[in-house]
Amino acid sequence: MKFRFLLWALGLLMARASRTNAAFQQQLQGKDLVFQMQTLDGRIARHFIVKDMRVSSRRGMHSAPAFAIAFKDAIYGFATLQADNKQLAFMQGIQEKNIQIKGNPALVIWFQGLMKYLKPRKKNRP
Numbered sequence: 001m002k003f004r005f006l007l008w009a010l011g012l013l014m015a016r017a018s019r020t021n022a023a024f025q026q027q028l029q030g031k032d033l034v035f036q037m038q039t040l041d042g043r044i045a046r047h048f049i050v051k052d053m054r055v056s057s058r059r060g061m062h063s064a065p066a067f068a069i070a071f072k073d074a075i076y077g078f079a080t081l082q083a084d085n086k087q088l089a090f091m092q093g094i095q096e097k098n099i100q101i102k103g104n105p106a107l108v109i110w111f112q113g114l115m116k117y118l119k120p121r122k123k124n125r126p
């Protein structure tokens with residue numbers, strides 16, 4: 001349940017950033033694609049649509065995503081996406097075959113670059 005909620009929240013964050021964050025919008029320029037994140041068995045899946053510099057998401061599998069990131073299970077997917085060092089967690093997961101990438105790996109790197117724009121801003125405190 002946590003993994004499904006996290007994917008939904010990720011969709012909301014990307015949708016908002018695509019409307020309000022100029023740097024995020026710049027990364028979307030020229031992209032028209034669908035990607036998805038899922039468990040290996042496909043029981044939990046969410047696809048994300050990038051079109052006209054906006055991001056939206058839908059539950060379930062897409063018939064032809066540009067790339068898909070499949071985690072061995074929901075618990076592992078949640079832990080990886082919540083890891084402090086996501087890049088390291090992804091690399092280890094891929095090496096250990098707990099994460100499978102289907103489709104264009106260059107787009108996966110592009111997606112990981114998008115994630116830095118979704119980090120919460122630190123509030124300046126006096």
